[in-house]
Amino acid sequence: EAQVTQNPRYLITVTGKKLTVTCSQNMNHEYMSWYRQDPGLGLRQIYYSMNVEVTDKGDVPEGYKVSRKEKRNFPLILESPSPNQTSLYFCASSLITGKAVGKLFFGSGTQLSVL
């Protein structure tokens, strides 16, 4: 089954404790991206990747890191989480063919709480 898999689904942590949210897709998509969703603010893009070893900042990259060492994986790293990073996070992927970026396939989301 074609899918984007995020783990964990829920995560509670404390300020300053490094964490990684994993994202994997089995559709051979070139494009992958991370978003956070907060009430009243909608979905905001954190980072995106157009292909292996190519990453770019989105609108809210501060406090986050990503890597794209393999095509299928795009982990989101919070080196020193803070309470303002408490949010619902989504990973997404897409093919890149002509205007194909935007037909996104999303993971089920990760609800992160930083205490």
Add this chain to the structure above:
Amino acid sequence: RKEVEQDPGPFNVPEGATVAFNCTYSNSASQSFFWYRQDCRKEPKLLMSVYSSGNEDGRFTAQLNRASQYISLLIRDSKLSDSATYLCVVNPSGGSQGNLIFGKGTKLSVKP
């Protein structure tokens, strides 16, 4: 002017009604436009791409107005299952760039 704007609603409509949402965008060079549907705290799912010529999929019709810089979504014969938040997505740089901008969404509630 914000990059992508939507009326947050909620739009409360009876079953069978026709409802329309608009989404305005600020970057006139934008090339790619989409409508996504999101149920409460679930992942967004693609509803429709929006083409210059407009497109229709069953009860759903999407239109693009480049002159006025907005896209629209029309839902005919609303069903209870259409209740959701509808997100407008714009790629301001065209399909070859990855910086996608989401609207904050329009909430639709269809009542019996």
